[in-house]
Amino acid sequence: MSETPIPYVGDHNGPTRVLRLHTRRGVVAKAGLTVGVDGAHYHQGWGSAAFEIPADRPVHVSVSQGGGQAGVAATVLTPEQPAELEYRGPAALYLAGTIGAPGTVKQRGCLLQLAILALVPLVMLALVIVILLAG
Known part of the structure; x- marks a missing residue:
């Protein structure tokens, strides 16, 4: 973690606090x-x-991979x-990531990715069986 937070660049003269953002890769990540x-x-x-943010008003925080x-x-x-906050990248890059309180975010798309990875060998096996039975 960087010890010096990245300064807030918006127009704000009030009190500040430090946002700590933890990011974790998904199965596939940029x-x-x-x-x-x-x-x-x-x-x-x-x-x-770490990012310096206003302490007296809401702050919009976003995270993306590959230039947004x-x-x-x-x-x-x-x-x-x-x-x-914690950001967790998705299992596939066409899905949204998740952001929230540390320990509450889940990786999106794990079951979908598993189904795709399991389905490809099953389809190939079925094709081999069909070819063997037809020949």
């Missing part, structure tokens, strides 16, 4: 992330990062909520 804080975008690696096109997830963090 090399890096784009984190959005109230519309300002930061390119980050996987792991943890894959695994998109967003939330609004209110002043009453703890300033700690």
Whole structure:
């Protein structure tokens, strides 16, 4: 985790706090992330990062992979909520990621990915059987 938080760049003169964002890859993941804080975008690696945010108003936080096109997830963090979030990338990049309180986010698409990976060998086996029986 970076010790010095990334400064807030929006127009705000009130109190601030530090958002700790923990990111975890999905089964398939792009090399890096784009984190959005109230519309300002930061390119980050996987792991943890710290961002300075306003303490007296809601803040919009978004995370995406591949320049904003894959695994998109967003939330609004209110002043009453703890300033700690976790992002989990999806099992397939065409699905949305998840963002929320640490320990509450799940990886989307695991069952779908498993079904696809299990279905391909079954279809191939069925084709081999059909060819053997027909020949």
